[in-house]
Amino acid sequence: MILAVASGKGGTGKTTVAVNLARVFGSGVQLLDCDVEEPNSHLFLEGELLDEEIVSIPVPQVDEPLCDGCSECGRFCQYHAIVSFGTVPLVFPAMCHGCGGCAKVCPRKAIHEVDWRIGVVETVRAGEITLIQGRLDVGMAMAPPLVRAVKARLRNGVPAILDAPPGTSCPVITTLRGTDFVLLVTEPTPFGLHDLKLAVAMVREIAIPFGVVVNRVGIGDGRAHAFCREENIPILLEIPDDRRIAEVYSRGSLIVEALPEYRGLFESLIEKTMMPKNFERV
Amino acid sequence: MKIAFTTSGDNLDAPLDSRFGRAPKFLIYDSDANTFAVIDNQQSLNAAQGAGIQSAETVARSGAESLVTGHCGPKAFRVLHAAGIKIFNSDAPTVAAALEQYRAGLLAEANSADVEGHWA
Numbered sequence: 001m002i003l004a005v006a007s008g009k010g011g012t013g014k015t016t017v018a019v020n021l022a023r024v025f026g027s028g029v030q031l032l033d034c035d036v037e038e039p040n041s042h043l044f045l046e047g048e049l050l051d052e053e054i055v056s057i058p059v060p061q062v063d064e065p066l067c068d069g070c071s072e073c074g075r076f077c078q079y080h081a082i083v084s085f086g087t088v089p090l091v092f093p094a095m096c097h098g099c100g101g102c103a104k105v106c107p108r109k110a111i112h113e114v115d116w117r118i119g120v121v122e123t124v125r126a127g128e129i130t131l132i133q134g135r136l137d138v139g140m141a142m143a144p145p146l147v148r149a150v151k152a153r154l155r156n157g158v159p160a161i162l163d164a165p166p167g168t169s170c171p172v173i174t175t176l177r178g179t180d181f182v183l184l185v186t187e188p189t190p191f192g193l194h195d196l197k198l199a200v201a202m203v204r205e206i207a208i209p210f211g212v213v214v215n216r217v218g219i220g221d222g223r224a225h226a227f228c229r230e231e232n233i234p235i236l237l238e239i240p241d242d243r244r245i246a247e248v249y250s251r252g253s254l255i256v257e258a259l260p261e262y263r264g265l266f267e268s269l270i271e272k273t274m275m276p277k278n279f280e281r282v
Numbered sequence: 283m284k285i286a287f288t289t290s291g292d293n294l295d296a297p298l299d300s301r302f303g304r305a306p307k308f309l310i311y312d313s314d315a316n317t318f319a320v321i322d323n324q325q326s327l328n329a330a331q332g333a334g335i336q337s338a339e340t341v342a343r344s345g346a347e348s349l350v351t352g353h354c355g356p357k358a359f360r361v362l363h364a365a366g367i368k369i370f371n372s373d374a375p376t377v378a379a380a381l382e383q384y385r386a387g388l389l390a391e392a393n394s395a396d397v398e399g400h401w402a
Contacts, residue, residue, distance in 0.1 A: 074339075080332035085342050085365045092357060095332050141331065 008195025010166030036134035047126030300352025303334035334358030
């Protein structure tokens with residue numbers, strides 16, 4: 001069972017929900033921090049680093065003596081990663097999506113692929129939780145290949161919770177693809193609702209069952225709740241606007257440990273998301 | 283010879299655009315024939331990434347040997363340089379004024395990008 005925690009607006013409480021769910025899970029669970037541009041789940045979990053692996057993507061390298069400047073490579077590339085004007089091609093590794101197409105279309109077989117480092121994947125054992133997180137190198141613009149490397153470490157048959165990046169763009173969609181259920185975390189404010197609508201449209205587009213978690217209930221207004229009612233979207237958890245939660249979070253502690261009265265909320269959320277047949281089918 | 287100018291308009295009185303990669307159009311002036319053509323650069327305006335590279339490819343394909351623009355970023359510079367196109371930075375208000383500066387030899391050829399990319 002692979003559960004993803006996403007949101008529209010950032011800062012609504014994805015990581016809060018993901019790490020606390022992982023902690024109350026009980027038996028072994030994998031927590032994947034797919035927000036590779038700024039992984040922060042590790043702030044709440046103490047453990048030992050088991051493994052660190054460098055992740056690279058294949059980018060073209062041109063063997064200049066073999067190249068005759070035909071520019072087929074440049075014509076093929078959709079991403080302007082390789083460019084030629086009857087000259088030896090220029091390669092822009094940061095634009096490359098690693099499709100290998102330029103190498104295939106080159107009539108002189110003058111292009112081969114070399115590894116270009118984009119970041120690392122770290123595996124940490126924190127009690128019952130195995131945390132797997134990606135860290136994109138500073139200066140790298142493309143997150144999805146690293147997100148895929150993190151997800152490649154999902155072990156079959158082991159339950160997993162994926163902490164997604166905020167928003168609705170490529171890194172988020174790469175994270176959500178192939179998961180069984182998505183929790184969309186929102187706050188009941190106009191900004192929260194605006195971005196929740198975008199996130200709902202995105203999750204419907206990729207056709208994964210989903211439900212909503214409303215965090216900081218008590219602030220803002222009732223329009224997020226009304227929206228979910230109108231759209232027949234189940235609200236699976238409501239977290240009140242409790243200042244103590246913010247205090248616990250800012251210390252890097254887990255709600256379910258520091259404020260045990262909240263354990264039940266997270267336990268019931270696990271029960272609900274293990275029975276997806278009850279929820280909206282897209 | 284052909285000289286490319288970044289612009290948002292359709293003739294020599296149009297403003298010179300300060301950007302290269304996201305310039306809405308290029309005015310390609312033929313100094314031998316004293317004529318010009320305007321190329322649309324909408325695709326680069328709307329591109330998420332690689333606008334500089336795409337714009338440089340467009341200018342290279344136009345046959346221009348020189349480019350006059352407000353600013354030019356690193357990726358664009360690399361492509362233009364590889365294509366053998368000379369780059370001149372100008373803060374003239376219109377294409378016509380920039381052309382005057384160019385003809386009077388007032389513009390120095392750029393040997394590097396003069397701004398960072400927008401994603402840096």
